Amino acid sequence: MRKKWSNWAGNQQATPRSWVKPQNLHEISAAVRDASAQGRRVKAVGSGHSFTGAAVAQDVLIDMSCMSRVLTGPDENGIVELEAGITLSALNEFLFLHGRALENLGDISYQTISGAISTGTHGTGQKIGGLAQQVVGLTLIDGRGNIVVVEEDDPLLQFVRVGVGAVGIIAHVKIRTVNKFVLHVEEKPMRLSYVLENLEGLASRNDHFEFFWIPHTKWALTKQNNRTELPLQPLPPFKKWWQKSFMENTAFGVVCRVGKLLPALIPRLATALPGSGSTSYIDESFRVFASERRVKFVEMEYAIPREHCRAALEDIVRMIDEKNFKVSFPVEARFTAADNNVLSTAHARQSAYIAVHMFKGCDYLPYFTSVAEIMAHYSGRPHWGKMHFLTHEHLSVLYPRWTEFLAVRDQLDPSRTFDNDYLEQVFGK
Numbered sequence: 001m002r003k004k005w006s007n008w009a010g011n012q013q014a015t016p017r018s019w020v021k022p023q024n025l026h027e028i029s030a031a032v033r034d035a036s037a038q039g040r041r042v043k044a045v046g047s048g049h050s051f052t053g054a055a056v057a058q059d060v061l062i063d064m065s066c067m068s069r070v071l072t073g074p075d076e077n078g079i080v081e082l083e084a085g086i087t088l089s090a091l092n093e094f095l096f097l098h099g100r101a102l103e104n105l106g107d108i109s110y111q112t113i114s115g116a117i118s119t120g121t122h123g124t125g126q127k128i129g130g131l132a133q134q135v136v137g138l139t140l141i142d143g144r145g146n147i148v149v150v151e152e153d154d155p156l157l158q159f160v161r162v163g164v165g166a167v168g169i170i171a172h173v174k175i176r177t178v179n180k181f182v183l184h185v186e187e188k189p190m191r192l193s194y195v196l197e198n199l200e201g202l203a204s205r206n207d208h209f210e211f212f213w214i215p216h217t218k219w220a221l222t223k224q225n226n227r228t229e230l231p232l233q234p235l236p237p238f239k240k241w242w243q244k245s246f247m248e249n250t251a252f253g254v255v256c257r258v259g260k261l262l263p264a265l266i267p268r269l270a271t272a273l274p275g276s277g278s279t280s281y282i283d284e285s286f287r288v289f290a291s292e293r294r295v296k297f298v299e300m301e302y303a304i305p306r307e308h309c310r311a312a313l314e315d316i317v318r319m320i321d322e323k324n325f326k327v328s329f330p331v332e333a334r335f336t337a338a339d340n341n342v343l344s345t346a347h348a349r350q351s352a353y354i355a356v357h358m359f360k361g362c363d364y365l366p367y368f369t370s371v372a373e374i375m376a377h378y379s380g381r382p383h384w385g386k387m388h389f390l391t392h393e394h395l396s397v398l399y400p401r402w403t404e405f406l407a408v409r410d411q412l413d414p415s416r417t418f419d420n421d422y423l424e425q426v427f428g429k
């Protein structure tokens, strides 16, 4: 019987014809060469944390979990070379032991480095790009099974760092790290109106600023994380368990389940959330950025030019009210610098990211399509790994170097060995 694959959220499944676990880049190369000679399709899979069908492998699944070693480094410039299947959490621990850290992270660290960069995974910090921006070299296997080494000064790097799995299987990643650092965390509820009026200041004066507006309330939970030289002052174990494990996962999960059964109660349940949010502590960066996520959901996230963040959020607030949607998950807003990766959602523009979520099993379609209409108005670019409904016709106008990317894809994968339904949706055949 064929083994089944499913993503974290459970909304994407596959039953691949073959399941390959390479131990090194030569085994990836051999698997791709064989598959392409037989006209079969190949898909590399990381930790399965994408909500889209990006990692769905119906034919040959390349499971990267045995390629998780650090190959070299950190060298004198802080560069490490990694096998592409290493998870961010394992990399964080390794770097910490060597006095190093990643410059930024998203809000979890379960992803593989290759999966994270391939979809343009990002955190928050308006002077900092997404994870792919720190990549200084890649070793890929192209669609014919050839090994392609891409160095920092090669113009190809800008095309393959965020490649959505369409331009090759990444075997090795060279990434720049920074000296390990400590963050002073301040989490507190603020009036949404205050946050929106002071957005520029909050985003620019903090190293890492984000907020979560709680639908059906006037409140946002804000997070201001700043580098500090002060001594560590982590949350005491019970408080940490209470806040990060019990409140953010167990209790929140109960709220979501009640809301799923009785949606009319959601606005009343939502009023309990702002009271849970005030805290301050000082901890290692990677322990601050990444959290435990046990409540399953589906998510859609768009990058828009930063200057439209306030207007777009006000539109969402109004729309939820007018359409009477009952939404139990906060709406998240984050900020990043512009970058030069051709398919990065922050390509050539300072970006605000707005993310909406729905508890697993709830009908997300009406809410997500309404948010997508608002995002379209602001030239929003959807996260490659999160739910969206756009096709290549829409996407091609959102990325100024789109046709150049398609040409690189033609060059690296002329027979579309890496295609699946999702790639056909977003890039065409």
Ligand SMILES: Cc1cc2nc3c(=O)[nH]c(=O)nc-3n(C[C@H](O)[C@H](O)[C@H](O)COP(=O)(O)OP(=O)(O)OC[C@H]3O[C@@H](n4cnc5c(N)ncnc54)[C@H](O)[C@@H]3O)c2cc1C
Binding pocket: 008, 009, 043, 044, 045, 046, 047, 048, 049, 050, 051, 054, 055, 064, 084, 085, 105, 106, 107, 108, 110, 111, 112, 113, 114, 115, 116, 117, 118, 119, 120, 121, 122, 123, 164, 165, 166, 168, 169, 170, 171, 293, 383, 385, 386
């Ligand atoms: C709970 C949760 C929280 C999240 N938080 C954030 C966040 O804070 N910020 C953010 O930006 N995103 C976030 N995401 C999205 C997530 O970071 C991305 O979807 C990421 O791609 C997942 O990495 P993965 O290892 O699971 O890759 P997968 O989902 O397994 O794969 C993603 C893509 O990468 C390709 N790929 C994987 N390995 C390789 C390889 N070796 N070579 C070539 N292509 C490869 C796959 O084919 C697929 O196209 C979150 C997702 C979840 C479920």
